[in-house]
Every structure is written in structure tokens, then in C-alpha cells.
Amino acid sequence: MPNKKNITIEPLARVEGHGGIKVEIKDNKISNVEVRILEGPRLFEELVVGKTPQEDLSIVPRICAICNLSHKYAALRGLEKAVGVNVDSTTHLYRELMHHGEMVESHSLHIYFLALPDFLGYDNAVAMADKYGDTVVKALQVKKFGNKIMRMMGGRMIHGENPIIGGFSKLPSKETLTEIKEEAIELLEFAIATIDLLAGLEVPDHMERDTQFLCCKPPGEEYGYYGDIFIASDGEEYPVENYKSVIKERVVGHSFAKRSKYNDKPFTVGALARVLLIGERLKGKAKESYDKLVNERWYRNPLFNNHAQAIEQVYSLEGIIETVDKLLVSDDAAIAKPTQESGVGTGAVEAPRGTLIHHYEVKDGKITAADFITPTAMFLDDIEAFIRTGGEQLLAKNKLDNIELQFEMIARAYDPCISCSAHLVEVVYK
Amino acid sequence: MTAADKPKIGIYGFTGCAGDQLLIIHTEDEILNLFGATNIQSFVMASSNPIEEDMDVAFVEGSVSTEEEKEHLHEIRKRAKILVAMGNCAVNGGPQAMYTGDGGYDKRLKKVYGDSVKFVTKPLEAKPIDAFVDVDFYLPGCPISQPQTFALISRLIHGVTPEPYPHPVCHECKLNENRCLLLDEKFCIGPLTLGGCGSACPNHGVPCVGCWGPNEDGNFKHHIKLLESFGMAREDIMRRIRGFGGSKIVKLIEDGGK
Numbered sequence A: 001m002p003n004k005k006n007i008t009i010e011p012l013a014r015v016e017g018h019g020g021i022k023v024e025i026k027d028n029k030i031s032n033v034e035v036r037i038l039e040g041p042r043l044f045e046e047l048v049v050g051k052t053p054q055e056d057l058s059i060v061p062r063i064c065a066i067c068n069l070s071h072k073y074a075a076l077r078g079l080e081k082a083v084g085v086n087v088d089s090t091t092h093l094y095r096e097l098m099h100h101g102e103m104v105e106s107h108s109l110h111i112y113f114l115a116l117p118d119f120l121g122y123d124n125a126v127a128m129a130d131k132y133g134d135t136v137v138k139a140l141q142v143k144k145f146g147n148k149i150m151r152m153m154g155g156r157m158i159h160g161e162n163p164i165i166g167g168f169s170k171l172p173s174k175e176t177l178t179e180i181k182e183e184a185i186e187l188l189e190f191a192i193a194t195i196d197l198l199a200g201l202e203v204p205d206h207m208e209r210d211t212q213f214l215c216c217k218p219p220g221e222e223y224g225y226y227g228d229i230f231i232a233s234d235g236e237e238y239p240v241e242n243y244k245s246v247i248k249e250r251v252v253g254h255s256f257a258k259r260s261k262y263n264d265k266p267f268t269v270g271a272l273a274r275v276l277l278i279g280e281r282l283k284g285k286a287k288e289s290y291d292k293l294v295n296e297r298w299y300r301n302p303l304f305n306n307h308a309q310a311i312e313q314v315y316s317l318e319g320i321i322e323t324v325d326k327l328l329v330s331d332d333a334a335i336a337k338p339t340q341e342s343g344v345g346t347g348a349v350e351a352p353r354g355t356l357i358h359h360y361e362v363k364d365g366k367i368t369a370a371d372f373i374t375p376t377a378m379f380l381d382d383i384e385a386f387i388r389t390g391g392e393q394l395l396a397k398n399k400l401d402n403i404e405l406q407f408e409m410i411a412r413a414y415d416p417c418i419s420c421s422a423h424l425v426e427v428v429y430k
Numbered sequence B: 001m002t003a004a005d006k007p008k009i010g011i012y013g014f015t016g017c018a019g020d021q022l023l024i025i026h027t028e029d030e031i032l033n034l035f036g037a038t039n040i041q042s043f044v045m046a047s048s049n050p051i052e053e054d055m056d057v058a059f060v061e062g063s064v065s066t067e068e069e070k071e072h073l074h075e076i077r078k079r080a081k082i083l084v085a086m087g088n089c090a091v092n093g094g095p096q097a098m099y100t101g102d103g104g105y106d107k108r109l110k111k112v113y114g115d116s117v118k119f120v121t122k123p124l125e126a127k128p129i130d131a132f133v134d135v136d137f138y139l140p141g142c143p144i145s146q147p148q149t150f151a152l153i154s155r156l157i158h159g160v161t162p163e164p165y166p167h168p169v170c171h172e173c174k175l176n177e178n179r180c181l182l183l184d185e186k187f188c189i190g191p192l193t194l195g196g197c198g199s200a201c202p203n204h205g206v207p208c209v210g211c212w213g214p215n216e217d218g219n220f221k222h223h224i225k226l227l228e229s230f231g232m233a234r235e236d237i238m239r240r241i242r243g244f245g246g247s248k249i250v251k252l253i254e255d256g257g258k
Helices: A053-063 A068-082 A089-120 A133-154 A174-199 A240-246 A271-281 A284-293 A304-328 A375-396 A403-413 B019-025 B031-037 B067-079 B105-113 B146-157 B169-175 B220-229 B234-241 B246-255
Strands: A007-009 A019-026 A029-037 A212-217 A229-232 A237-239 A248-250 A259-261 A343-351 A354-363 A366-373 A426-429 B008-013 B039-043 B055-061 B064-066 B080-086 B123-127 B137-139
Touching: A007 A403, A019 A375, A019 A403, A029 A375, A053 A068, A053 A354, A053 A366, A068 A089, A068 A133, A068 A343, A068 A354, A089 A133, A089 A304, A089 A403, A133 A174, A174 A284, A174 A304, A212 A271, A212 A343, A212 A354, A229 A240, A229 A271, A237 A240, A240 A248, A240 A343, A240 A354, A259 A375, A271 A304, A284 A304, A304 A403, A354 A375, A375 A403, B008 B019, B008 B067, B019 B031, B019 B146, B031 B146, B055 B067, B055 B146, B064 B067, B067 B080, B067 B123, B080 B146, B123 B246, B137 B146, B220 B234, B220 B246, B234 B246
Parallel strands: A019 A426, B008 B039, B008 B055, B055 B080, B080 B137
Antiparallel strands: A007 A019, A007 A426, A019 A029, A212 A229, A229 A237, A248 A259, A343 A354, A354 A366, B064 B123
């Protein structure tokens, strides 16, 4: 083996935020793996104390740009419980539309621009344009479409203030909704073609190991991105209010993101967890995509998160079409008012990269305590475990060429959001 | 033009939400041209294998919030002919700087992370990048505006000096013919906030929260009085004004405006 002392991958590229991976190797064995989050601490949980719920809504989406509306949505769900707001069914549909928009934006960015270059052998998606010009151009269109919905519902592409406690300040016209639907129908074809593109990719197996999965269980019988119950791969279900006893957080020195375990073990959240836990609920083209792609390896290999996102991209485009159809025949939305000044509320949604929890305590109209657990904080331990297994397999087979890329691909597959988690790869041979 | 002749650009992110870098990635209509017209030698959020050499223009997003970031910023400054502070966190410190300088940082850090952790790099109370290095141009925003960003990049790569945009949100709000929210006695700090967002929030009937940071020509003293005349407590006004302006807005409030 090469007489390297260190494998340090820093900065970890094509992820959102500043991090690295450090892998220490001793006697041809992995002695330590650290996914480092080097983004500085921002202390949002303390910054929102003393603020009103509406002020909180302006601040917390700034935790993360890519999934700013998931943060807004999780905050809304938590705060509205705390101050007794019940939104009407039309507002609920608009929130689903908003969330589908963010899924399309974030998943398309990750599938085509952050993950696919690794599989096709490029540094970035722009470099892919010579050979895969059509794919890059269409991918840009899909991403632009996701952003268009985020702008329409959020009030700005990133960090809009249009979603407010009880509803939305301004709603799109029926004409705009119809345009959105037509565009979704047009893009669906490319999203389906992406399923075939991914089906043809060779996916490495060196890191495969068993893990656990967790996501929100949507109410009713349909697939979806929110819920008041967590469902886990061991068959257990928990009310989201119990999140602290379900997801055990801890602090580690190599990361400004906190870490979490479920059942004292690492676990996966995100598109892969959702598709494996509630994928049987999919219908239409998304179900066809599910049937085409999902197999037993998905339970043991995080790289299939890229594929799971592609299934959800199909699901969300179909979801946009369906939601618009419902909205076109719905009653007008009203803005619901708070019914109490004090209370406690836990809001959970599925951000594109996994389960996101916002918990609030409100007294006399001001926040007295807040707790946020982001998806990246949940799955960092799982990334480390997969890198350890992959590294051991590669060392045992003496496949050391490009070992850094193999590690990076594992980390990137999770679509980590380092800003959210506030924390990336270094390999040390000792 | 070969890569060697093109202006060399580096795009860096410190502590923030990465929304300004994301906004560049989200310029679906221009991003291919941007990569074509310039040599983007380092843009870690979008591309692997960055080249860390001397460059013509460095764009830095985010506040300085760790010792490692402070050192990295000094190192980028040495390699860059022109340094641009990109986005509110780099320009003013961002929301994480809303209490900077109040003496409560250590307590907040302990409350979130506990007191037994030894970090890989020392956490620092969030500050804008000009607290540490000279900044040549400011590109404000939360996030930055695509038209302003491309106007600035185009001028810089063609050797033209970018012009400042010293207009408040109010200016753009009037051009958009929105009804002034202050007439309805709503809390709006558009008059104190740097424009460029196209009055995105008042266009949707919601007040300006000040996310682009202070417009230094704002009449801070009078505007606070106006908000007080709506029956708002000074304490509530001050808390809300300080959300995105770091210690720069505190100074402007103390001085009553420029």
C-alpha cells in the first residue's frame, strides 16, 4: 500500500457549506473516520429567543438557502401548534405546492449538478455540457422550474417572506397556476428519462452495510413530505413531540453540527429513507419509476439516495400537477389567526435531504426556547459508518486508487447541507 | 480565448446559508456563459479540484465565525487583486451577528453546544469580513440579486469600476407602486434598508425586515420615532431593526444615521 500518512479531503466539494472528511488508517485498518463540519456556529436556537413567531419565520430560513422553505415550513408547523393556528385546506394545498417546488429545485441541483459529475467522471456539471449537453440544459430547466415555484410561493427565490403564520400574504392567480401545471407536464418526460439514465449507472458496492431508516409518516394513505408521526425501519412509530427520546443528539469536537443516533446506532434520513419506508404509497409514473429502480441493494447502499431523489423528482412534478388541479377548484384561502399567546409545538417536515424538526416554546407571544434538528445532523454518523465499511473493503482489496473520490461520493450521496448542520474529508494513514 | 487569458475568479463560502453561492448556481440562463467568459478556478460548492493560486477577483460569502476562517480570509486577500464581500453575512455579519459585541456570546455558545466540547477550530463571534481585511467592493443582499451580481462581475472582468447603488428598499417600493405599509402603521424598515431586492417583500404585502442590512443614508433617528408613534415599544423596535445589520446598524442607530 502507498505509504501515505494522511487522507484529507478538504474542502469537500459539491456540497452546500464548508466541511471535510478525515480518515485515519493504522496497520491497513481504518482507525478513525470524521466527517468534519467546519462552518462556524451560528447559534440560531439562541438568536430566536425573545422573538415573536413571525420574526422567527424571517430568521430561521437563513439556516440554509437550498431548503429555506423547509425550514420555514417546519417552523410554521411548530409555531402554529404553539399558538393555536389551524390553517384551512386550501392553504395546506398551497404549502404542499411550495414544498414540491423546493423538492424539484433541491433534488435537481443535487442529482445533476452535485452527484452526477462523479458517476460520469467530471469535476462539475458545466464540464459535462460538451458530451451531455441536452441533459445539462434540461436539468437547468427543471431547476429553474423548481425555483419559479419557490419564488411564486415564497415571495423570492431564496428567503422570501410570503409564507406567514396562518397562511400566505399573497397567492398566485389561477392563470399562473395553470402555467405552472403545463410546465410540470412538459418537464415530467425528462424526469422520467432521468430514471433510465440513473438505471444505467454502475453503483459501487464496497461500502454496503445494514443501517436504519427514519422519516415522517404522512397522514392518510399517500406519499408525502410531512407528518406528525415518525416511522422507522424497525417498524416503530413515534409522535413527533417525542423527538428527543427518539433521536439522541450529542456534540463532538470535530464538527459544529451536532450528531444523532436512533436506538444507539447511526441512521439514514432523506429520499432513500422515504422511498424505502413509504414508497409503496407512490402511484402513477413515480410508482413505475419505483418499480423500475428499487431493489435489495438500496437497503445497504447510500449511493441509491441519488436514485431515490430522481423518483421523488417524478413524484413532485406529478404532485405539482395534482395539487394545481385541486387548487383550481378550491375555495379561497384565508389567513388563520392565533388562538393563544402561549404554548409548545413541535413541527416536523421532510426537507429534501431528510427529516427536519423545529421545536418551540412560546410564552406571552414571545419564544422562550427553541430546538432545531437538521437532517445533516441526523445522518453524519451514518456517513462515517459507511465510509468506514467502504474504506475497510477497499483496503482489504488494495483498491486504493481514487479512494478519496469513493469517500466523497458516499458523503455527497446524502446531499449534506453543511450550513444547516453548521460541519467535511481527511484520510490519515498512521 | 484560452483559460490562461481569462480573468481568474475564486468563489468562497464562510459561515452562512450558502445562499449567495447558490444564487450564482441558480442563474440558469447565465451560468454556462459565466464559466465560459471567466476562469473559475475555485468554486468548491459547484466543482471539485479547485486551483488555489493568485486570482483577479475573489468573492467571499459568509461571516468570519471561526479562527480557521479568519486565517483563510487573510490568505485569500493576499492572493486576490480584488476582493468582493458577497451577501449580507460577509457585508454585515448576517443574522448570526445580531448580538455581536453584547458580551453574551460565550453563554450562547455554551447553551447550544454545552461546555465540555473542544472544537477543531476556535469559534469566534460572527463578524463581517471587513473587520479583518480590506474589502474592495460590497455586493449586499440576503441573498444577493442576480442582476446586481452579473453587472458587478461584467464590470470587474472588463476592467471597469462598478458603480455603487446607494438606494433604500423604499425607492424600489415606490417604483413598484406598492401602497406604503407605513401609512397603515405597519412595522416596515424599508427606509433604513439597502435596496437591490426590488422590494420583494412589500411587493407581497409583507414588511421589509431589513435583511440586506442598513442603508447608511437612512434617517435612523426619525424612523425609530415614527415607529414609536405607531404605539410600538422601543425595545421591540430595536430588537427587530437589529436582525440583519450586525454591529454596523447598531453604530448607525447610535449616530442617528450618517
